[in-house]
Amino acid sequence: MTRAPKLVVLGNACRDVIFRVPAFPRPGETLVVEDLTADLGGKGLNQAIAAHRVGIEVQLIAPIGTDETAIQIRRALAHEGMSLQGLLEHDGTSDTSMIMVGPSGENAIVSDTRLIRGLSPTRAVELVSQAQPTALLIQGNARPETTRALAKLCRAAGVQVVLNAAPLHANLPSLARDLDVVVVNQIEAAAWTGRDGAEDAARSIGSELAIVTLGSGGCLLSLRGGTPLRLPAPHVESMDTTGAGDVFVGVFVGEFLRAGSMEGAARLAILAASDKVKRSGTISAFPSRVDIAAMRRYLVART
Numbered sequence: 001m002t003r004a005p006k007l008v009v010l011g012n013a014c015r016d017v018i019f020r021v022p023a024f025p026r027p028g029e030t031l032v033v034e035d036l037t038a039d040l041g042g043k044g045l046n047q048a049i050a051a052h053r054v055g056i057e058v059q060l061i062a063p064i065g066t067d068e069t070a071i072q073i074r075r076a077l078a079h080e081g082m083s084l085q086g087l088l089e090h091d092g093t094s095d096t097s098m099i100m101v102g103p104s105g106e107n108a109i110v111s112d113t114r115l116i117r118g119l120s121p122t123r124a125v126e127l128v129s130q131a132q133p134t135a136l137l138i139q140g141n142a143r144p145e146t147t148r149a150l151a152k153l154c155r156a157a158g159v160q161v162v163l164n165a166a167p168l169h170a171n172l173p174s175l176a177r178d179l180d181v182v183v184v185n186q187i188e189a190a191a192w193t194g195r196d197g198a199e200d201a202a203r204s205i206g207s208e209l210a211i212v213t214l215g216s217g218g219c220l221l222s223l224r225g226g227t228p229l230r231l232p233a234p235h236v237e238s239m240d241t242t243g244a245g246d247v248f249v250g251v252f253v254g255e256f257l258r259a260g261s262m263e264g265a266a267r268l269a270i271l272a273a274s275d276k277v278k279r280s281g282t283i284s285a286f287p288s289r290v291d292i293a294a295m296r297r298y299l300v301a302r303t
Helices: 045-053 069-081 122-133 145-158 172-176 186-193 197-203 242-258 262-276 288-302
Strands: 004-012 014-020 034-041 055-063 087-089 095-101 107-111 135-139 158-165 180-186 209-213 219-223 229-231
Touching: 004 122, 004 158, 004 242, 014 069, 014 158, 034 045, 045 055, 045 135, 045 242, 055 069, 055 122, 055 288, 069 087, 069 095, 087 145, 087 186, 107 197, 122 145, 135 145, 135 242, 145 158, 158 172, 158 242, 180 242, 186 209, 197 209, 197 219, 209 242, 229 262, 242 262, 242 288, 262 288
Parallel strands: 004 055, 004 135, 014 095, 055 087, 135 158, 158 180, 180 209
Antiparallel strands: 014 034, 095 107, 209 219, 219 229
């Protein structure tokens, strides 16, 4: 009998403080915010919840503090019906991200990732081995040596590895041959490959599957250097792009594991990310499990 997919997401979970601003400040400039909200976020938590809402088993491995944010993270995962076993408690505060959102919905983010960067390669390998995933999703927030150790572990064990290389570190491209999927945006793709054109960059990333997200332009899919397939995104009025990339990654990985279609998973991920940008906030603004199921039915009806 084929084993049901189990995705382990190793990453950060934090408090997002979101400032809506009339414009992004210039150096030395002080601006008055138009609105201030707080939400839960962090690329690990975001992607784990998005993937779980697709309908697969997901376990998040993330270090958290002992503060109110940590309590809220536990509640959020419990509300989703997800395991709390991978939460690693450390004395003190949880990580925080400060997010500025401009009039067009674009954002600028500064993140404190000290807890996830404090996770050693040895401890990370131990935790992932214990979880026994069929696939591992990691981001650029972990220490590069931790990412390398996990990629080698999973390659040897036949576990699929997906890297969302954000933030991008200079030595991550050297791991390409040990990665099944790399997901990057246009800026990260250019930095990874040294190529400015999105299609050239997608062909040059070096993983089995490379995905370059294009924001409102959809995404590019390239199998091991092949001609990229461009998938468009629907036109929507964007209020806040915060977390949209994480929705894309989580939904893509979850649906790819669930149904096995690379293109189908990417089309669903595009719809989910496009839906997210219509609302302000992070996790509170993500499409629900019901929303994602409706999007899947819509895509099936169109084929």
